[in-house]
Amino acid sequence: MSGVHFYRADPSGNITLLIEDRFPVSGYPEIASSLLKLDPTAEQAGFIEEISENSVRLHMAGGEFCGNASLSAAALALLKHEKAEGTVLVHVFGLSGPLYASLRKSGPASYSGSLTMPLPTACEKVALPFCGETMVLPLVIFPGIGHLILREAIEDEKAEAAVRKWCRMLGLPALGIIQLAKEEKALRPLVYVRAVDTLFWEHSCASGTCAAVYWLSREKGPVVRHFTEPGGILGASFENGTLTLLGNVSF
Numbered sequence: 001m002s003g004v005h006f007y008r009a010d011p012s013g014n015i016t017l018l019i020e021d022r023f024p025v026s027g028y029p030e031i032a033s034s035l036l037k038l039d040p041t042a043e044q045a046g047f048i049e050e051i052s053e054n055s056v057r058l059h060m061a062g063g064e065f066c067g068n069a070s071l072s073a074a075a076l077a078l079l080k081h082e083k084a085e086g087t088v089l090v091h092v093f094g095l096s097g098p099l100y101a102s103l104r105k106s107g108p109a110s111y112s113g114s115l116t117m118p119l120p121t122a123c124e125k126v127a128l129p130f131c132g133e134t135m136v137l138p139l140v141i142f143p144g145i146g147h148l149i150l151r152e153a154i155e156d157e158k159a160e161a162a163v164r165k166w167c168r169m170l171g172l173p174a175l176g177i178i179q180l181a182k183e184e185k186a187l188r189p190l191v192y193v194r195a196v197d198t199l200f201w202e203h204s205c206a207s208g209t210c211a212a213v214y215w216l217s218r219e220k221g222p223v224v225r226h227f228t229e230p231g232g233i234l235g236a237s238f239e240n241g242t243l244t245l246l247g248n249v250s251f
Contacts, residue, residue, distance in 0.1 A: 003021075004019060004035065005019070005020045005021050006018055006020060006021075006035065006045075007020070007251055008251065009069075009072035009075070009249055010249065010251070011069075011204065012068070012203065012229060012231050012232040012233065012234045012247055012248065013202075013203025013229070013232050014068045014202050014204040014205065014206070015041050015044075015203070016043070016046065016066070016069045016072050017042050017044070017046070018045075018046055018047075018048050018072060018073060018076055019032075019045060019046070019048065020048050022049075023047070025059065028047055028061045028062075029195050029196045031045075031061070032061030032062075032196055033061075043198075043202050043203065044061070044069060044193070046058050046061060046066065046069045046073065047059045047060075048076070051073075051076070051077050051080065052077065052081075053077060053078070053080075053083055053086065054077070054086060054087065055077070055088065055089045055090075055091070055098075056073045056074060056076065056077045056088060056090055058093065059092075059093040060092075060144075061196050062173060062174060062194065062195035062196040062198070063093060063094060063144065064094075064144045064145050064173050064195075065092060065094055065142055065143055065144030065174075065207060066145070066207065067115060067117055067207045067209075067245045068204065068205070068206040068247065070090045070099055070101070070115055070206075071090075071101060071113075071115045071245060071247055071249055072249045073090055074088035074090050074101030074103060075101075075103055075110075075111040075249040078103055078105070079109060079111070084105040085104040085105060086102075086103065087100060087103075088100075088101045088103070089101075090115070093144075094143050094144040095118055099115055099116050099117065100115070100116045101116075102114050103249075106248060107250065109251040110248060110250035111248065111249050111250075112248035113246075113247075113248075114246050114247075115247070116242065116243070116245075117206075117236075117243040118143055118243075119214075120140050120141055121142065121143060122141040123139070123140050123214065123215065123218070124138075124139055126170070128148075128162075130154075130162055131158065138215050140214055142207055142210075142211070144173055144174065145172065145173065145174040145176065145191075145207055146172045146175050146176070147175070147176040147177075147178050147208045148166070148175070148176070149178050149180055149211065150177055150179045151180055151182065153179050153188075154179075159177055159190055160190065160199060163176075163191075163192045163199070164192055167194055173193070173194055173195060174191065174192065175191070175192050176189050176207070176211070177189070177190040178212055180212055184216065184225070185227065186227055186228040187208065187209065187212055187227045187228075187229055188201065188229070188230060189202045189204070189208040189229070190202070201230070202230075202231075203229065203230045203231025203232070204229040204231045204234045204247075205229070205234075206234065206236075206245050209227055209229070209234045209245070210243055210245055212227070212236075213225050213236040213237065213243070214243060217238040222237075222238060222239040222240070223237065223238050223239075224236075224237040224239070225237075234246070234247050235247065
């Protein structure tokens with residue numbers, strides 16, 4: 001799309017387009033959809049509404065929450081201001097307060113570090129219809145997105161149909177199915193966003209990773225985990241009541 005300026009961020013394979021130009025919020029879904037069609041490797045898009053060396057304001061195209069995009073926006077603030085390291089306040093649409101990113105340069109155009117995550121607003125098991133039966137799954141809901149933790153893999157086509165249906169049933173703006181391997185060392189995320197009607201088997205999912213860690217902490221106590229995901233390694237911790245994403249971003 002000509003005339004639109006954006007950065008292409010790669011947080012553990014979850015390619016994110018960060019759009020710098022100012023547009024009416026009502027136009028975000030259409031603009032993002034057009035850009036995503038032009039770049040088939042991109043999985044999501046967000047709009048940078050304000051940016052300085054220590055603060056950034058992010059509005060995802062579908063109004064959803066995305067930890068990878070939030071970490072990427074913080075890294076962009078440091079990159080644009082040629083800072084090798086720093087702490088950035090990330091103001092995300094839909095959240096009541098800022099997130100805190102602490103990042104250090106790890107390459108010519110890459111950063112690694114951590115991002116404080118919002119705590120879930122709900123965490124419970126839900127019964128959902130699936131192929132004529134009922135599945136009871138853990139559901140972890142963050143502001144802007146919910147994630148179902150699935151211990152047994154299901155066929156891709158059935159998962160894709162189910163996540164659309166379940167997202168509407170649960171009344172969420174976005175829903176992920178996080179297929180967690182039995183040994184709890186790998187996961188595979190599927191994410192649907194209603195407003196932009198996007199459905200991706202994502203290369204990594206930050207909020208899904210944090211949802212898995214948060215749920216595991218209910219079973220095991222404080223947890224620090226790094227998962228092998230389709231696009232790379234992504235980690236999270238839940239300790240002393242704080243949920244933290246551990247990741248990296250390149251541009």
